[in-house]
Amino acid sequence: MLETVTLEHVPTSHSVHVAVFRNVTNAEFLQSQLLSRNADFEYAFIDASTVISRFHLLSAVYKAITVELSGSMKTPNVHSEIISEAYRRYGIQPSTKDVVVVKVLISRDDAPSTATSEDVAKHLETHVQGDPAPFSDDELARLTDWSKLRKYHKLNGVNYVEGIKDEQTKKRELELLVVSAMSLRGL
Amino acid sequence: MTAAATTTAPQPIPAPVPDPSPPEPSIHDFPLPSALLHPSSEPPTLITQGAEGRVYRTTWVDAGRECALKHRPAKPYRHPVLDARLTRHRILSEARILQKCRREGVAVPALYGVDEAAGLLALEWIPGAPVRVCVNGWIARRKERRRRLADGAVGDESKAQEGQDNSEPAVVAEVTADEEGADVLMDLLRRMGEAVGRLHKSGVVHGDLTTSNLMLRPWEKGKAPSNGHAETEQAAEESLDGEIVIIDFGLASQGTADEDRAVDLYVLERAFGSTHPKAEGLFPVVLDGYRGTFKGAPVVLKKLEDVRMRGRKRSMLG
Ligand SMILES: Nc1ncnc2c1ncn2[C@@H]1O[C@H](COP(=O)(O)OP(=O)(O)O)[C@@H](O)[C@H]1O
Ligand SMILES: [Mg+2]
Numbered sequence: 001m002l003e004t005v006t007l008e009h010v011p012t013s014h015s016v017h018v019a020v021f022r023n024v025t026n027a028e029f030l031q032s033q034l035l036s037r038n039a040d041f042e043y044a045f046i047d048a049s050t051v052i053s054r055f056h057l058l059s060a061v062y063k064a065i066t067v068e069l070s071g072s073m074k075t076p077n078v079h080s081e082i083i084s085e086a087y088r089r090y091g092i093q094p095s096t097k098d099v100v101v102v103k104v105l106i107s108r109d110d111a112p113s114t115a116t117s118e119d120v121a122k123h124l125e126t127h128v129q130g131d132p133a134p135f136s137d138d139e140l141a142r143l144t145d146w147s148k149l150r151k152y153h154k155l156n157g158v159n160y161v162e163g164i165k166d167e168q169t170k171k172r173e174l175e176l177l178v179v180s181a182m183s184l185r186g187l
Numbered sequence: 188m189t190a191a192a193t194t195t196a197p198q199p200i201p202a203p204v205p206d207p208s209p210p211e212p213s214i215h216d217f218p219l220p221s222a223l224l225h226p227s228s229e230p231p232t233l234i235t236q237g238a239e240g241r242v243y244r245t246t247w248v249d250a251g252r253e254c255a256l257k258h259r260p261a262k263p264y265r266h267p268v269l270d271a272r273l274t275r276h277r278i279l280s281e282a283r284i285l286q287k288c289r290r291e292g293v294a295v296p297a298l299y300g301v302d303e304a305a306g307l308l309a310l311e312w313i314p315g316a317p318v319r320v321c322v323n324g325w326i327a328r329r330k331e332r333r334r335r336l337a338d339g340a341v342g343d344e345s346k347a348q349e350g351q352d353n354s355e356p357a358v359v360a361e362v363t364a365d366e367e368g369a370d371v372l373m374d375l376l377r378r379m380g381e382a383v384g385r386l387h388k389s390g391v392v393h394g395d396l397t398t399s400n401l402m403l404r405p406w407e408k409g410k411a412p413s414n415g416h417a418e419t420e421q422a423a424e425e426s427l428d429g430e431i432v433i434i435d436f437g438l439a440s441q442g443t444a445d446e447d448r449a450v451d452l453y454v455l456e457r458a459f460g461s462t463h464p465k466a467e468g469l470f471p472v473v474l475d476g477y478r479g480t481f482k483g484a485p486v487v488l489k490k491l492e493d494v495r496m497r498g499r500k501r502s503m504l505g
Contacts, residue, residue, distance in 0.1 A: 008227045008246040058248045059299065066222065066302060160292025176311070180286045180298035187279055187303060 001132035002103075002121040007062055014065055017103045017117050018057070020048065020139060021130035028094035030128065037076070040123070044082035046091040048098035049145035050152070052175045053137050059179050060085035061102055068106075078104045085182060098143045099130065141171070149174075153181045220258045220307050231256070239437060244312065247299050253312035254299050257281075260306055275303040277437060282308060284391055284436045291389035294382065294404075294432045313432050315405055316424050318379065319398035322463050325372055325427060326362070333358040362466045373472045375403070375427040380476025382431035383451065388481035392447045394438030396455035398462055402432040445483065449490035452477065453498065456491075 002019045010016070024030075033041035044061075051057050064081035067073050075081050082102055083091040092099060103120045107113040125132075133139050150156050155177060164170040223231050223243065231245035240259035247254035259274050261267070278301060288295040300309035337358055362369055379401060386393060393400070405423035423429040440447075452474065460467040474491075478484050 006228075006250070008248055008250060009222045009225045011225045055248060055252065062248050063300065069221075070304065072304075158290050163292075176297040177286075177289060180289060183298055183301045183309075184282055184286055187282075187301060 003135045004117050010065055013107050015105045017120050018135045019101045020133040020135050021099045021128050022133045024099050024130035026129040027092050027096040031092050042079050044079040044102040046086050046100045047096045048100050048143040051100050051140050052144050053140055153178050247309055255310045255312050257308040274306045278303045278308055281436045284439045293385050293389050313402045313404050315403045315420055317399045318401040318403050321403050321424050321427055326465050361468055371427045376472040377476035378431050380473040381480050384477040384480025387448045390441055390443050392440050392442050392451050396451055397458040400435040402434055403429045404432050405429045445487050445490045448487045449494045452491050453494045
């Protein structure tokens with residue numbers, strides 16, 4: 001269920017791979033691998049409840065890649081950059097149920113990568129205990145925790161959104177507000 | 188124009204000049220932003236090149252999503268540290284004001300990405316056309332219609348009975364409020380005024396209101412206020428139907444001073460008069476639209492009279 005995603009305006013040296021797992025039972029283990037900086041677990045593990053849509057997540061990935069390319073990362077690697085762009089510094093908690101995983105494979109002339117998406121898929125399959133799910137807008141929408149997102153992005157005072165009757169239009173407005181807020185964070 | 192087409196034969200790079208007055212822009216002042224050097228599903232298109240920078244139409248993050256990419260490149264004639272600081276300041280200011288407008292529900296493009304170091308702003312692509320194009324199109328079609336009537340009248344007795352409207356002066360006459368078909372134009376002008384009013388109400392002053400900085404976006408499917416509204420770009424441009432979206436916040440600031448708001452309207456009034464001289468007489472409709480949008484609007488309109496007066500005095504002295 002690992003999807004290789006082609007992002008616009010990203011050099012061919014970088015490839016992006018995303019998977020979604022539901023009902024994950026070993027989130028604590030995955031988080032501890034991140035915290036101990038185990039090089040075999042260089043992933044962005046993100047709590048799916050903090051993800052709105054493909055566009056939301058991939059905006060964070062794109063931003064992290066541009067930061068990595070410009071040599072101005074504030075965290076150890078592109079995966080921790082994705083996590084901090086997307087939602088706070090820690091992507092998942094021991095209590096996390098549904099997980100979005102991002103892997104960016106980087107192959108440079110001076111550091112060619114030999115890993116393939118098959119390797120990544122196999123590694124995740126072995127170590128993430130959960131049900132693979134599609135990386136689709138529908139699936140992500142089902143897993144979104146809006147009250148968490150509203151609080152985190154300070155969207156509760158935004159009155160005009162509350163006035164939008166059509167539920168789909170409202171969600172789209174909120175998505176764009178979150179992406180905008182994300183692009184301004186830390187600046 | 189594609190990205191590849193912008194690379195022309197090498198030109199001599201001008202030597203740095205101590206005087207900070209801008210020289211004629213050359214291709215060297217406008218290197219492609221680094222983001223556009225990487226692959227995309229479709230090549231970027233150059234939309235405009237102004238003194239301050241360029242706007243490209245391109246894709247963003249995923250191949251199906253279009254964006255307007257504003258690039259303010261470094262100015263080689265400015266001190267690099269000062270230049271970086273100015274660019275950063277302008278990009279951030281524009282981005283923050285856009286976000287403020289959206290949170291207030293003012294129709295402006297959504298912000299997709301900010302790279303203040305590279306001088307880049309990625310914005311939601313607004314379909315449709317600038318109001319300038321729509322108004323000029325309306326005036327051109329009116330002229331065409333009147334010309335056809337006038338021509339027809341020469342050989343056609345029945346048409347000639349329509350009388351003086353068929354004369355040559357009518358073809359080039361200024362648009363009046365009571366002429367046939369002017370209602371859609373006046374409706375557009377009213378919506379322009381309402382859009383500016385909502386902007387001011389939200390605590391933002393634009394700083395550069397022109398009919399190029401207002402876009403007319405066709406209604407999204409199912410979002411039109413009532414049935415029978417135009418939902419395609421072509422139909423919107425011809426019927427002047429659609430939603431006004433304000434763009435270009437490069438000179439905008441936050442504030443609620445009546446004076447600043449009045450100057451905003453004055454700038455629009457002057458720009459409108461010089462861009463659309465034939466429709467200049469209808470500009471008060473914009474102000475009518477503005478009047479109803481927030482409590483302080485009438486005071487701003489009163490202030491506008493002072494601002495006009497000062498403008499007139501200045502031009503008499505100048
Ligand atoms: N978000 C957008 N969607 C569609 N077209 C845009 C957008 N932003 C700018 N443009 C186009 O580019 C032109 C210049 O953009 P603008 O923001 O006004 O920059 P400038 O500061 O160079 O005037 C506009 O008149 C419009 O035609
Ligand atoms: Mg402009």
